[in-house]
Amino acid sequence: MSQAKSEFEAYFRCTDQSCGKTYSLNEVIYTCENDGELLTVEHDLERLKKYSPQYWKDLFEARFRSQKFPYSSGVWGKREWVLPEIEDENIVTSGEGGTHLYSADRWARDLGLGGLYVKQCGISHTGSFKDLGMTVLVSQVKQMIAKGVPIRAVACASTGDTSAALASYAAKAGIPALIFLPANKVSTAQLIQPVANGAKVLALETDFDGCMQIVKEVTKEKSIYLANSMNSLRIEGQKTISVEITQQLGWEVPDWIVIPGGNLGNVSALGMGFEMMKDLGLIDRLPRILLAQAANASPLYSSYKTGFSEFNPVVAKKTLASAIQIGDPVSVKKAIRVLKKFDGVVEIATEEELSDAAAKGDRYGLYNDPHTGVALAAMLKCKEQGTIGKGQKVVVISTANGLKFTEFKVNYHEGKIMGTNTELANRIIPCKADIDSVLSILKS
């Protein structure tokens, strides 16, 4: 199978349809020069359509199992749909993508579902789905540097997974990374991944929004490249998750995809992946999307309740699902468009519900982070209400590794999260070290 890379083309385009100005992916630019709107990466679909759906399926299948560089990466196995003009020597990969689609078969049977799958995006190089997008961004930066664009470093404002992914991929490439975070609001433990990966980590005397202002200011200079989610290159990597899930189900579209939502870039990417597959004929229908928000940070849920006729940002309250504690999501317009197209539903989970759902899943062999807990709780509620029907096939996207959330797990099982289901809390049982004492406990 030939790669025929130069056959295909992608570019930045202004997200405002009435403008539509385009830019090369080699430009250091994040918003439109005309109107300041965000950019999106657009592919020349006519060129991609010259190949049959079966061609793409065969190509993706052959690469999925391949050890040949760079196809051990699930993202780069779809390179023509992602960054068609990337050159092999500039690809910075840590084997992202290709994560396991965990079949929670026993749970599915108990719930009366036709299948319950958890897409394990957190079992990845830096422990979150952010790897999918960061391999694309850092590879593109490496290529720009190779072509003479004077980039000295990559930068982001972040308190968690984004900084971990950026620092790791930048370290692999040998490109300096800058991380801006609010002082005294993040523990060393939360920031230890980028610290370990040698990023320059600055703790600023401000809040997250203040950090975001500083990173925008710093990256105006163009020699420091902005890696926050307003950079749409990351979406290109993230959208491959839709192709992977479908591929892992034997090119069958599930009835439902459940995804947690905060800033809403994630659900936009999910939608784009499915739309691209449909446009190119790989699938003939779209799944329904269930977008799950923490009740404490649920502006999209309120909007959904009005039929998306209005959207009002809120001040997010504290939630255990800290990565989606966002009241004014950047990608809300894209997300609403996707949800309308995918016959979407928005559901919320309280702190108790997300904690219980995470714990319930753990009893079936998973090890869920709180964000996956939000998605699982929404799934359970929609099943209970009948929105998700008996016998349907459901895929839940797990966005991060439970190992990053030890405190959440310990607090739950020690009964420190108020209002949760005490039957799911498990305790360590103290016992004397003699066989009779042990046997009497085992009998009880």
Added chain:
Amino acid sequence: MSQAKSEFEAYFRCTDQSCGKTYSLNEVIYTCENDGELLTVEHDLERLKKYSPQYWKDLFEARFRSQKFPYSSGVWGKREWVLPEIEDENIVTSGEGGTHLYSADRWARDLGLGGLYVKQCGISHTGSFKDLGMTVLVSQVKQMIAKGVPIRAVACASTGDTSAALASYAAKAGIPALIFLPANKVSTAQLIQPVANGAKVLALETDFDGCMQIVKEVTKEKSIYLANSMNSLRIEGQKTISVEITQQLGWEVPDWIVIPGGNLGNVSALGMGFEMMKDLGLIDRLPRILLAQAANASPLYSSYKTGFSEFNPVVAKKTLASAIQIGDPVSVKKAIRVLKKFDGVVEIATEEELSDAAAKGDRYGLYNDPHTGVALAAMLKCKEQGTIGKGQKVVVISTANGLKFTEFKVNYHEGKIMGTNTELANRIIPCKADIDSVLSILKS
């Protein structure tokens, strides 16, 4: 490709060559009835040899990361070499194996190696290489139960990764799990994985050896199945790592495999995998093995220095690499046999060396746990000494996920591990939230 499962056969055999008594894998038995020696799983190689090396390579390639159940598991893709008589409906898989072979290309160049690869066994369902063996043990138990063997639960004594893997796989299968641990010696955080997965976790008023005595006592009854490493079923899953590494290198044998060693079951499994490939003609030479021990728990290193002419157990001192803090390894005989056959070398790493090597690797984009630190330190020492030569190709086995060792990481970068290389420690830089202050720090 037909599966032809019943064509192949495996059974338990007494490890004492002069005895050699065999038992069915469906028996609840861990040591020989004749002499009390450990058992090993043996395959009927003549039957496997009826197929050509190319047949096996093609079969394994076709299955690798295939989405067809159960081949999304790297272990079950090699089922004929692992548990030939397992039935599909009894396989309990969480997508173990198929982990990424991370190319530390920039580090390899800096060291003058022909290739430096890190086999990411920790980026797996429960965050350690133990998943590879536990899928085999729990699947076999499920099959035994289905065939009417009256097993009510699985059990192990453990303070870490073994209990996490057992609890998760048992939860997936719906089989009760019992975990025995020494009271007051393990934090809730360390045990939270099996707690979350709903295992019955008993904290006994004794040390680890005392727990081991109790679990042996409890499992004498045969209705509770022993899952500790004296059960050789686990080795069958672990040995697939050798096949996977070779496969991921295009069926090319690397010059060196570096592996951390405590109880030494791991290196035994590694050796068995390579020997099986050589016996069946898939490879024509063996790699050299570098076995890495923490200096604080290094009885095998002392033995190696005598040319393995003697072996004396020691009392292991405390080490950050807690999973290999073992002075009297169970699998020492097997390990010495393997090291002799593979022209093996044993090297040690002090606490400072293992910490620095882990941190050094992190600077290249990894996120190493202390055990991988031991392996990396030994690799660096052997490269420095010339034992590992310029241009050679080296694979380092990473046994666990760095996300399980936040405290180790934080302590290192906060300078709390005495004697380490301060140049590798990275600190968070406090800064005022104005652009001039930020720019002046960035310039420095």
